[in-house]
Amino acid sequence: MISLARLNSNTFMSNWRWIRLLAVIAVGSLIVSCKKEQVEPYKKWGFSKPDYFPEPVYNFDNNKQTFQKFTLGRELFYDPFLSSDGTVSCASCHANSHAFAGHNTALSPGVNNLLGTRNSPSIANMAWSPSFMWDGGINHIEVMPIAPLTNPVEMNETLANIIAKLQQSEKYKKLFKEAYGTEDVTDQRVLKALTQYMMMIVSNNSKYDQVKHGEATFTDAEQQGYELFQQKCSQCHTEPLFTDYSFRNNGLDQSFSDGGRFLITQNENDKGKFKVPSLRNVALTYPYMHDGRYYTLNDVLNHYATGVQHSSTLDPLLENGIPLPGNEKTLLIAFLNTLSDYHLMTDFWLAEPKH
Numbered sequence: 001m002i003s004l005a006r007l008n009s010n011t012f013m014s015n016w017r018w019i020r021l022l023a024v025i026a027v028g029s030l031i032v033s034c035k036k037e038q039v040e041p042y043k044k045w046g047f048s049k050p051d052y053f054p055e056p057v058y059n060f061d062n063n064k065q066t067f068q069k070f071t072l073g074r075e076l077f078y079d080p081f082l083s084s085d086g087t088v089s090c091a092s093c094h095a096n097s098h099a100f101a102g103h104n105t106a107l108s109p110g111v112n113n114l115l116g117t118r119n120s121p122s123i124a125n126m127a128w129s130p131s132f133m134w135d136g137g138i139n140h141i142e143v144m145p146i147a148p149l150t151n152p153v154e155m156n157e158t159l160a161n162i163i164a165k166l167q168q169s170e171k172y173k174k175l176f177k178e179a180y181g182t183e184d185v186t187d188q189r190v191l192k193a194l195t196q197y198m199m200m201i202v203s204n205n206s207k208y209d210q211v212k213h214g215e216a217t218f219t220d221a222e223q224q225g226y227e228l229f230q231q232k233c234s235q236c237h238t239e240p241l242f243t244d245y246s247f248r249n250n251g252l253d254q255s256f257s258d259g260g261r262f263l264i265t266q267n268e269n270d271k272g273k274f275k276v277p278s279l280r281n282v283a284l285t286y287p288y289m290h291d292g293r294y295y296t297l298n299d300v301l302n303h304y305a306t307g308v309q310h311s312s313t314l315d316p317l318l319e320n321g322i323p324l325p326g327n328e329k330t331l332l333i334a335f336l337n338t339l340s341d342y343h344l345m346t347d348f349w350l351a352e353p354k355h
């Protein structure tokens with residue numbers, strides 16, 4: 001009897017302990033999951049090729065991807081300390097809030113508010129780009145940062161000065177050590193780290209992408225716009241990256257005031273040709289064209305419909321412009337709006353680090 005009572009009370013005690021333990025676990029995991037929800041980024045860190053994208057041009061063979069190098073690259077990308085007067089960072093002209101293009105101005109100011117001659121393009125999906133700049137003047141992403149870092153109207157600094165500045169910084173000493181094992185700052189380390197960050201800027205979560213994955217459906221207008229796009233635009237703005245990376249003259253100028261590809265090749269046939277820009281996030285990255293001359297998509301479509309200028313290098317596809325009768329412009333714009341990737345702009349990993 002006594003032993004039975006003891007047994008019962010023991011069982012009761014151990015049950016009670018279990019209940020308490022379970023309660024603690026439940027509350028604990030609730031806290032963890034709430035916390036997780038606050039900080040959990042929408043995608044995991046690390047470069048991965050979206051399944052319907054082609055193989056990227058860049059590979060990490062000579063720049064093994066690590067979180068520490070990426071973190072260093074992100075720090076450098078957002079740091080105006082790299083510019084000669086400490087006012088301009090890469091992000092000044094390639095802002096995550098603007099799909100990594102400029103701040104919706106035709107030209108983006110560099111140090112001392114100086115302006116260049118070309119519009120800041122979005123730098124999303126650079127891993128797939130075989131060449132860089134509107135004229136393709138740079139053919140490797142790892143040397144790409146040298147141009148803005150040293151351009152007098154952009155960041156106006158010398159590599160030697162940048163290295164000297166970074167070498168004196170306690171913050172960067174630590175970051176270089178974490179990334180590369182020693183505190184040494186070299187131009188290679190700077191350029192490779194910046195590349196690691198840029199390669200992670202992958203835009204593949206627009207409504208268009210969700211439709212590709214069967215997670216969303218186009219409205220009737222978007223679907224009709226998509227079909228028009230495939231007939232009239234995709235020869236040059238080829239899916240899924242919305243560019244074929246070729247250089248073409250789409251009829252903006254007869255005078256070739258900016259020689260474009262000609263400045264690189266000195267070939268007469270390249271006058272006025274520019275790299276076909278990707279149209280991913282195009283609704284967000286106005287103004288448009290290499291000089292930012294058009295502020296709205298409607299202006300762009302009016303150009304193709306009735307404004308194409310004839311010249312010796314005009315693309316043969318645009319000989320008669322692109323007629324867009326009736327409501328075709330409205331339908332095309334409905335489709336182009338589905339290329340906006342709002343996840344990219346709020347991506348946890350790509351955002352400016354908070355200290």
Ligand code: HEC
Nearest residue numbers: 089090093108109110118119120121132133134145148154
């Ligand atoms: C003052 C504005 C400005 C700053 C600062 C700037 N860029 Fe740019 N970026 C541009 C412009 C303008 C272009 C196009 C230049 C051209 O085609 O002549 C460009 C082009 C690029 C491209 C090529 C894009 C393509 O589609 O070909 C990459 C990549 C790039 N920048 C990365 C960077 C990095 C990395 C930094 C920082 C080290 C940086 N930029 C700083 C304005 C800027």
Ligand code: HEC
Nearest residue numbers: 232233236248250274275276277288289290300315317322
């Ligand atoms: C023959 C090739 C070709 C065709 C066809 C073509 N484009 Fe383009 N597109 C270009 C080139 C080249 C540029 C860049 C020109 C420049 O800046 O000098 C461009 C630029 C653009 C831009 C500006 C993007 C930016 O970021 O500045 C938009 C928007 C655009 N095209 C939309 C369209 C649409 C919509 C169609 C179909 C109605 C179309 N294009 C058909 C070659 C083409």
